[in-house]
Amino acid sequence: MIRVEGLTKDYGSRRAINALTFEAQQGEVLGFLGPNGAGKTTTMRILTGYMPATSGTATVAGYDVMDESLEVRRRVGYLPETVPLYTDMTVFDYLKFMANLRHLPDPDDRVDETLELVGLLDRAEGYIGKLSKGMRQRVGLAQALLHRPEVLILDEPTIGLDPGQVVEVRNLIRDVGRERTVLLSTHILSEAQQICDRVLIINKGEIVAEDTPGNLQLGLEGAARLLLRIKGDTAPLLEKLGKLDGIQSAKPGAALGEIELQLATKEEMRPEIARAVVSGGFDLLELRQVGMSLEDIFLQLTRDNSANGKSKE
Amino acid sequence: MRNIWTIASREYKHYFISPIAYVVAFMFLATVGIIFALTILNANQSALYYPSAPDASSVTGPMAFLLLLASPALTMRLLADEQRMGTMELLLTAPLRDWELVLGKWLGAFLFIASLAGASLIFPLILNFLIDPGIDKGILFAGYLGVLLVAASMLGLGVGISAMFSNQVAAFFVSLVIFVVMWWLIGVPASLLPNGGEVFRYLDMASHFYETMIRGVITLADIVYYLSLTALGLFTGTIAVEIRRWR
Ligand SMILES: Nc1ncnc2c1ncn2[C@@H]1O[C@H](COP(=O)(O)OP(=O)(O)OP(=O)(O)O)[C@@H](O)[C@H]1O
Numbered sequence: 001m002i003r004v005e006g007l008t009k010d011y012g013s014r015r016a017i018n019a020l021t022f023e024a025q026q027g028e029v030l031g032f033l034g035p036n037g038a039g040k041t042t043t044m045r046i047l048t049g050y051m052p053a054t055s056g057t058a059t060v061a062g063y064d065v066m067d068e069s070l071e072v073r074r075r076v077g078y079l080p081e082t083v084p085l086y087t088d089m090t091v092f093d094y095l096k097f098m099a100n101l102r103h104l105p106d107p108d109d110r111v112d113e114t115l116e117l118v119g120l121l122d123r124a125e126g127y128i129g130k131l132s133k134g135m136r137q138r139v140g141l142a143q144a145l146l147h148r149p150e151v152l153i154l155d156e157p158t159i160g161l162d163p164g165q166v167v168e169v170r171n172l173i174r175d176v177g178r179e180r181t182v183l184l185s186t187h188i189l190s191e192a193q194q195i196c197d198r199v200l201i202i203n204k205g206e207i208v209a210e211d212t213p214g215n216l217q218l219g220l221e222g223a224a225r226l227l228l229r230i231k232g233d234t235a236p237l238l239e240k241l242g243k244l245d246g247i248q249s250a251k252p253g254a255a256l257g258e259i260e261l262q263l264a265t266k267e268e269m270r271p272e273i274a275r276a277v278v279s280g281g282f283d284l285l286e287l288r289q290v291g292m293s294l295e296d297i298f299l300q301l302t303r304d305n306s307a308n309g310k311s312k313e
Numbered sequence: 314m315r316n317i318w319t320i321a322s323r324e325y326k327h328y329f330i331s332p333i334a335y336v337v338a339f340m341f342l343a344t345v346g347i348i349f350a351l352t353i354l355n356a357n358q359s360a361l362y363y364p365s366a367p368d369a370s371s372v373t374g375p376m377a378f379l380l381l382l383a384s385p386a387l388t389m390r391l392l393a394d395e396q397r398m399g400t401m402e403l404l405l406t407a408p409l410r411d412w413e414l415v416l417g418k419w420l421g422a423f424l425f426i427a428s429l430a431g432a433s434l435i436f437p438l439i440l441n442f443l444i445d446p447g448i449d450k451g452i453l454f455a456g457y458l459g460v461l462l463v464a465a466s467m468l469g470l471g472v473g474i475s476a477m478f479s480n481q482v483a484a485f486f487v488s489l490v491i492f493v494v495m496w497w498l499i500g501v502p503a504s505l506l507p508n509g510g511e512v513f514r515y516l517d518m519a520s521h522f523y524e525t526m527i528r529g530v531i532t533l534a535d536i537v538y539y540l541s542l543t544a545l546g547l548f549t550g551t552i553a554v555e556i557r558r559w560r
């Protein structure tokens with residue numbers, strides 16, 4: 001449904017994406033993960049026909065994004081990152097305007113159905129300018145879903161939503177993704193794990209890893225990360241733990257009394273660490289395994305590309 | 314066609330919630346009304362000296378001139394504001410050709426001006442009652458055709474300029490300067506140059522209206538002139554939108 005080959009985009013002399021190649025099948029939710037400036041938005045803008053690529057090809061729903069842009073745009077629903085909306089229109093009028101641009105039959109009914117889907121039916125007559133950020137996000141999502149597109153491209157769809165809405169929107173995306181193709185970008189790894197069938201990690205315009213979320217974690221979690229909390233000063237314990245075998249690094253955590261441990265192995269080390277803490281005379285409050293953050297994955301992928309290179313391609 | 318209409322009708326409706334459009338409408342109709350009233354009073358007093366009765370040109374003349382200010386005020390935000398608000402991304406990823414977008418924007422503004430022109434018909438109508446045999450219908454028709462053509466060309470150029478900016482104030486002033494040049498200043502080299510002045514005379518926006526249509530004379534040359542300017546503006550706008558994509 002989405003096929004990208006050697007896609008490259010230069011902004012002036014700055015290369016935003018470099019020879020990206022990937023595919024997304026029908027009935028698949030593909031997650032686009034990457035830090036700020038990785039090129040996620042750029043790629044999506046090319047796929048939605050907003051701007052042309054410098055080189056390479058991309059087809060969406062069987063049409064070339066450059067040569068048959070209009071056909072592509074008919075079949076794609078797009079939620080831009082900035083969620084652009086006409087703030088001086090009512091929600092209903094805005095969506096009806098978009099429905100008319102898409103030549104939908106019975107635009108009124110379609111708008112109502114879609115508003116129901118995103119839970120905004122009661123705000124239909126309200127002005128967009130008066131909505132909260134999360135509600136605007138949902139209006140943008142409604143706009144993308146209006147024509148029940150074959151391909152849905154969502155640039156950070158859950159940003160700014162309250163936890164309840166995040167769950168609802170994720171469920172919605174998963175539902176849509178059962179029959180259609182969804183490409184979404186996010187910074188949140190757990191989100192990708194929950195809703196994506198496959199994840200593509202992109203850094204500085206290049207794909208550094210591509211796999212299912214499960215495989216990616218297996219491959220990457222060569223080592224576990226632990227969070228330790230004690231009562232009192234952590235400095236002496238930090239020193240002690242740093243010397244322990246199997247601990248790659250020990251550094252102070254975000255809160256008082258917290259220590260973050262990066263292990264060098266996959267093996268269970270918690271009992272050993274707990275003993276070390278207690279025997280050192282510290283009061284152990286908490287010791288738990290924490291999932292890898294996106295940042296860690298990036299650190300790993302960039303630090304040790306050869307070891308994890310197997311998940312590439 | 315349908316896309317053009319979708320864009321145009323949104324733009325047309327938007328004018329009715331826009332303060333600037335109300336200012337434009339008020340300025341337009343009030344000024345024309347005042348000038349019209351003065352003309353009638355004047356004609357009453359000087360009827361002895363000037364046997365000819367006032368005609369529709371006392372309405373269409375000021376109207377064409379007022380377009381100089383009204384057009385940039387109506388076109389400035391059309392595409393510049395889409396760029397500023399980021400909604401351009403929405404329009405450029407909707408199944409809509411770039412020229413349909415530009416043409417639709419222009420049509421919305423044109424329909425608004427046409428509505429104002431329609432409302433101003435009340436003045437010639439009054440005049441028609443006041444004068445015994447009624448007013449000259451030929452002058453009325455040609456004058457209004459002229460006003461619409463002047464409006465079409467100015468709005469076309471205005472939309473084209475709006476497409477180049479993301480700041481509507483900049484779009485306003487650039488349009489205004491261009492219109493002032495083409496309406497007044499271009500006549501200067503036309504009268505000064507010994508030869509080659511013809512080109513400037515042809516480009517003069519005012520002469521194509523004030524020398525012919527306001528007096529009831531319709532020529533193909535004038536119509537072609539204004540329509541060419543309109544097309545030039547819309548073409549420029551389309552190119553500007555396309556260039557935006559490449560940046
Ligand atoms: N319009 C533009 N003009 C010039 N450079 C741009 C433009 N848009 C993006 N870039 C550059 O291209 C690179 C990729 O940007 P992009 O917006 O695609 O990143 P992203 O992955 O979406 O980041 P984020 O997570 O912050 O949204 C960045 O270095 C950015 O500075």
Ligand SMILES: [Mg+2]
Binds near residue numbers: 041
């Ligand atoms: Mg982005």
